[in-house]
Amino acid sequence: MDTRFLTNEEAMLLSQAAEHWLRLGDVELNPGEHVLKLLRSAAVRPKACPREDIASLNWTLKLALPDDEEPQELTLVCPGDADLSLARVSVLTLLGLSFVGRVVGSVAPLQWAGGPPKVVRLLAARRCTALAGRRGQTFRTG
Template identity: 30%
Template sequence: MAKTKNPTLYLTELDVTRLEGIASRAGTAELDEMLDALLERAAIVTPDQIPKDVITMNSRVICALEGDAEPREWTLAYPDDADLAAGKLSVLSPIGQALLGARAGKTVDYRLPNGTAQRVTIVEIVFQPEASGQFTL
């Protein structure tokens, strides 16, 4: 059930449902706008249809931040589970929003809260729940 003909990213139905729940509980216009912008450019598919090279919620990824000498390993987490010190990056952070639905090997742009433009390259997806048959993680 693709939402757009030529999507720039893919999201699972479960991830969308959970993100919509977070947005409705938060009740902020900013979060609603972020989610709307994400959904506008996404193909929404069942978990078993998500390509294995796409970052989904709870995926563990290795990323190279522009300007950093060493790549970083993060797990894309829901806000309540986020802990940057433990490598759990909130999906609601600017970089988390940029990574969700992006593909391995791609470079994505995002803006920090202060407006500074940043780039990150997805070096590898170490773990994607759907690729290992974990459709409800």
């Protein structure tokens, strides 16, 4: 079983996004189904959870990507805070959904364009000092 350890805020954000996506109806690929599966296997962490080894909103992750010699860093953020020039990736993207709630050492298969899935490993997670104390936002549809 692939348990994710989500904060209440993360679980709410993912739940709102899944509800929105599932209301789109009959589409070829609906991310809402993927998010529902993630939520079903998730555990909600207590607010005062002391763990420092879980990929969370406003945390910077160090990832070992296939074919890259050096690990890459990115910060998981709410959709409105995403900015690729600052390596801030929305938790609602494929990459964000692949790692939110995962423990350091976990691996996730990611689909790359034109090929089979490749394994990405979560090497480290730390609070992003630039985003310290920021609270997330609710899911907005545009």
